[in-house]
Amino acid sequence: MKSDKDKIVLFSGRFDPPHIGHLCTIIKLAQKYGAVKVPILDHPERRFPVIYCKKMMEDILNKMKLNVKFSVNNIHFGQITKEEIDKYKPFDLYISVNLPVLRHVETIGIPCEYVDFSYQFKASSYPSPD
Secondary structure (H helix, E strand, O other): OOOHHHOEEEOOEOOOOOOHHHHHHHHHHHHHOOEEEEEEEOOOOOOOOHHHHHHHHHHHHHOOOOOEEEEEEOOOOOOOOHHHHHHHOOOOEEEEOOHHHHHHHHHOOOOEEEOOOOOOOOHHHOOOOO
């Protein structure tokens, strides 16, 4: 069985625009796993050009010397087929914060895991207002 440091994970999204939650999640995935592949969804209703979003994330994360590789795709992972997702192989695990997308990807036989690394606090960790 592979250790987490030997695994390659796939973490896709729109990243339109990328925000601190996206970056925090990718950083934590890169620290936990051996490599992270990040397909960015290009679609006609984007607010920001996909190339701009890809370059912004690359510029920030490449300075950290993380094993993260970005690509662009035009198929939403909530609608992706087994043949399309196989184009991203090799990878060991598909990771998402989007439950409907995870449910779909699981139905086509891909190992999945839900994560939410973007927030370090839970509602119960805040002091009660007195």
